[in-house]
Amino acid sequence: MKIAVVSGKGGVGKSSISTSLAKLFSKDFNIVALDCDVDAPNFNLMFDVKDKRLLEIIYREVYKINNNCIKCGKCLEICQFDAIEDFKINPILCEGCGACELICEFNAVEPIKRESGYIYEGFVGFPLIWGELEVGESGSGNIIEHIKRHAKKHNAEVEIIDGPPGIGCPLISTVKDVDLAICIVEPTKSSVNDCLRLIDTLKFFNVESLIIENKKGMNNIQYPFKIFHSIPFDLDVPKLIANKILLCDSNSKVSESIKELYEKLKEFI
Numbered sequence: 001m002k003i004a005v006v007s008g009k010g011g012v013g014k015s016s017i018s019t020s021l022a023k024l025f026s027k028d029f030n031i032v033a034l035d036c037d038v039d040a041p042n043f044n045l046m047f048d049v050k051d052k053r054l055l056e057i058i059y060r061e062v063y064k065i066n067n068n069c070i071k072c073g074k075c076l077e078i079c080q081f082d083a084i085e086d087f088k089i090n091p092i093l094c095e096g097c098g099a100c101e102l103i104c105e106f107n108a109v110e111p112i113k114r115e116s117g118y119i120y121e122g123f124v125g126f127p128l129i130w131g132e133l134e135v136g137e138s139g140s141g142n143i144i145e146h147i148k149r150h151a152k153k154h155n156a157e158v159e160i161i162d163g164p165p166g167i168g169c170p171l172i173s174t175v176k177d178v179d180l181a182i183c184i185v186e187p188t189k190s191s192v193n194d195c196l197r198l199i200d201t202l203k204f205f206n207v208e209s210l211i212i213e214n215k216k217g218m219n220n221i222q223y224p225f226k227i228f229h230s231i232p233f234d235l236d237v238p239k240l241i242a243n244k245i246l247l248c249d250s251n252s253k254v255s256e257s258i259k260e261l262y263e264k265l266k267e268f269i
């Protein structure tokens, strides 16, 4: 079973909840954890992975101008991404469309491979696979596809996926084939609004969703959707996270609440 922990916006406690759920699930099930928040992966930091192993480098095709160039300027005119300046191609801006290669009559443009991301694996009592996007690169969705492919090899009973915040391409790559999405919301207007958009996105992909309120009591708010479980607001949580203490391992009311949530989620397996 594939379970994704997602949120309509960042900063609502998604990763601190998903790390705890991964650990709790690992006690009863054969699991693999996936960190698909490839712009800001932090599962490995929370679990303090020491033995990370590079599984794969992801490349994309960009172009470069070679010494055959006579500076006719045709490629500058055709590039829709302003990626060519002073007859040099900026690999970060180059989208790899190949138009410059097609228009050049002097064989002066050639494709090259550029590293766009990396897939890593660590063992934290269970396998953890995560991706990291190279600085300045787009293409998170592609990196996520590779993470999922590596996770599949473990043939785990349960996959716990820490998804990216928002409703864009990385979120869609993460949730399109999961069995259950756990949506984290906090009692603020912006979080509720973003959660509504997230729920619509999940509905579109026919993914069952459960809404978990985090930081209950921080603010009074009426939710326009059903809350499956609430985790109380606790001022000690930032300190626990800073000290890399998983919420489920702490001596706090948050810990008890996450364990209750886990017991409820087990019913879905």
Ligand code: SF4
Pocket: 065, 068, 069, 070, 071, 072, 073, 074, 075, 076, 087, 103, 104, 105, 106, 108, 109
């Ligand atoms: S089209 Fe070819 S020859 Fe002309 S400027 Fe571009 S690379 Fe140089």
Ligand code: SF4
Pocket: 062, 063, 078, 079, 080, 081, 082, 083, 084, 089, 093, 094, 095, 096, 097, 098, 099, 100, 101
């Ligand atoms: S491949 Fe496309 S985006 Fe890249 S420099 Fe050439 S025309 Fe521009």
